[in-house]
Amino acid sequence: MNDLESALLSLSAESGREIVQSYVDLPLVPHYAQLGAPYHVPVDPTPLPEPQFVHFNAGLAAELGLDASATAELTDILAGNEPWPNYAPLASVYAGHQFGRWNPQLGDGRALMIAEIQRPDGERAELQLKGAGPTPFSRGADGRAVLRSSIREYLCSEAMHALGVPTTRCLSLVTSAQPVFRETVEPAAVVCRVAPSFVRFGHFEWFYSRGLYAQLAPLADHVIDAHFPHLSGQPDRYAAWLGEVIERTARLIAQWQTLGFCHGVMNTDNFSALGLTLDYGPFGFMDAFRQHHVCNQSDSAGRYAYGAQPEVGQWNCSRLLLATRPLLSEDQEEAGVLATELYGRYSDAYSVAVMQRWADKFGLREVLPGDADLVIRFLTLLQSGKSDFTRSFRHLARIRTDNDGPATGVREEMADLEAFDAWVVDYRARLRIEQNTDDAERAERMNRVNPKYILRNHLAQIAITQAEEGDYSEVARLMTVLARPYDEQPEFEAYANEPPPDLRRIEVSCSS
Ligand code: AMP
Numbered sequence: 001m002n003d004l005e006s007a008l009l010s011l012s013a014e015s016g017r018e019i020v021q022s023y024v025d026l027p028l029v030p031h032y033a034q035l036g037a038p039y040h041v042p043v044d045p046t047p048l049p050e051p052q053f054v055h056f057n058a059g060l061a062a063e064l065g066l067d068a069s070a071t072a073e074l075t076d077i078l079a080g081n082e083p084w085p086n087y088a089p090l091a092s093v094y095a096g097h098q099f100g101r102w103n104p105q106l107g108d109g110r111a112l113m114i115a116e117i118q119r120p121d122g123e124r125a126e127l128q129l130k131g132a133g134p135t136p137f138s139r140g141a142d143g144r145a146v147l148r149s150s151i152r153e154y155l156c157s158e159a160m161h162a163l164g165v166p167t168t169r170c171l172s173l174v175t176s177a178q179p180v181f182r183e184t185v186e187p188a189a190v191v192c193r194v195a196p197s198f199v200r201f202g203h204f205e206w207f208y209s210r211g212l213y214a215q216l217a218p219l220a221d222h223v224i225d226a227h228f229p230h231l232s233g234q235p236d237r238y239a240a241w242l243g244e245v246i247e248r249t250a251r252l253i254a255q256w257q258t259l260g261f262c263h264g265v266m267n268t269d270n271f272s273a274l275g276l277t278l279d280y281g282p283f284g285f286m287d288a289f290r291q292h293h294v295c296n297q298s299d300s301a302g303r304y305a306y307g308a309q310p311e312v313g314q315w316n317c318s319r320l321l322l323a324t325r326p327l328l329s330e331d332q333e334e335a336g337v338l339a340t341e342l343y344g345r346y347s348d349a350y351s352v353a354v355m356q357r358w359a360d361k362f363g364l365r366e367v368l369p370g371d372a373d374l375v376i377r378f379l380t381l382l383q384s385g386k387s388d389f390t391r392s393f394r395h396l397a398r399i400r401t402d403n404d405g406p407a408t409g410v411r412e413e414m415a416d417l418e419a420f421d422a423w424v425v426d427y428r429a430r431l432r433i434e435q436n437t438d439d440a441e442r443a444e445r446m447n448r449v450n451p452k453y454i455l456r457n458h459l460a461q462i463a464i465t466q467a468e469e470g471d472y473s474e475v476a477r478l479m480t481v482l483a484r485p486y487d488e489q490p491e492f493e494a495y496a497n498e499p500p501p502d503l504r505r506i507e508v509s510c511s512s
């Protein structure tokens with residue numbers, strides 16, 4: 001046992017810290033804090049000199065019941081310069097499988113939980129500062145985040161939320177002239193992330209891998225009591241909760257696949273116990289469709305390629321099941337049978353969800369035999385034509401069922417026109433089987449699932465370059481555009497375009 005582990009475990013005899021619920025405006029609900037050691041340690045943020053707002057998410061602030069104008073007091077809190085009243089900030093411990101390799105010791109190396117609150121709608125929200133300085137889990141790194149990657153996380157998590165994808169969110173982004181050393185010197189930034197919970201698969205792996213089985217139940221019960229209250233106290237709650245997490249994860253990845261979203265670092269420490277998209281690093285929405293697209297330059301083996309994501313999601317669930325096996329039954333054999341059954345739920349949930357989502361994208365109300373073939377043929381056309389994924393799907397809604405003319409819009413995205421025209425004949429035949437629908441109604445439905453605006457890498461890059469020069473207006477503009485991804489926004493038409501040639505190969509890597 002190393003020093004860090006023994007320090008954590010020696011604290012575990014103490015109960016969770018006493019926290020007074022007395023913040024004037026927001027009721028604190030310190031559920032996670034009350035778990036106490038060894039689940040987390042108290043750590044104060046490192047102050048950030050002369051913080052400046054790059055963006056404040058007034059919409060989310062209002063949802064949280066905060067003053068939407070970002071008062072001076074809140075600014076200091078969100079930069080890590082002042083504590084949230086009556087809450088002692090904490091860093092949690094976890095482990096994880098990174099690119100398939102076991103890493104026994106991770107944890108919040110640069111993230112600190114600064115509050116747990118109850119929103120006016122009754123939901124719980126945890127607030128974390130990312131980039132607020134080192135913690136006992138920093139493993140020699142600086143605990144900081146750079147402006148570049150913070151802008152990407154900020155924009156993408158809010159874009160995903162607007163797209164309807166379960167995700168952590170971002171409340172604020174502050175920067176400072178303080179230098180951070182990566183490949184070059186970059187400005188520091190602190191993002192305030194918000195989620196109902198930041199518990200990851202890797203939290204369970206930390207305890208399981210050390211044989212600390214008695215610590216698994218309090219953690220699982222915390223997640224269940226706070227976030228799956230319908231399962232609270234039930235004798236079979238662990239299996240029921242795992243079933244839900246596995247199915248939510250499968251459905252989440254079905255959403256990623258049908259939006260052309262690549263996560264980039266699908267390590268088990270980046271997988272949420274609530275099935276949220278978590279940890280935005282070298283992610284990317286595909287421009288041209290490619291089944292083997294790898295968005296992360298650091299992923300040389302292509303482990304997390306677009307086409308591999310569904311399988312990796314299931315593998316990650318297998319790691320969660322292994323780590324929680326002691327919760328399933330005291331009888332090893334029975335636990336094994338249950339775990340196998342739960343593992344199988346992933347494939348079932350994924351196949352149903354992904355096929356329904358593809359059907360929605362093609363304007364089909366239900367999935368019929370043969371539809372999968374229609375989808376695969378279309379994706380093959382996109383791949384051979386290096387066609388833009390998002391635009392091609394958006395244009396599909398313009399195809400008329402009873403018109404034998406050329407399918408304008410989407411046809412211009414294609415290279416193999418003969419194969420495409422043959423596909424359109426079959427697509428129109430399939431559309432004619434749909435009952436009670438006309439082209440206008442179908443187009444409207446399709447435009448609610450095929451976004452026009454996504455966070456393309458080049459759009460983020462333009463905003464980053466300007467922000468690094470002190471102009472944050474493009475970040476704000478993108479926040480406006482991406483908040484309504486499914487609406488036509490004629491004034492922002494150019495934001496739907498694929499990247500210009502000089503911005504086609506933006507490299508994103510694990511460096512952040
Ligand atoms: P990530 O690749 O961002 O998911 O991070 C993997 C692990 O490394 C997590 O435990 C992070 O907290 C930690 N980490 C990443 N960057 C830093 C940093 N600059 N300082 C301290 N810890 C870090």
Ligand code: MG
Binds near residue numbers: 269270279
């Ligand atoms: Mg991470």
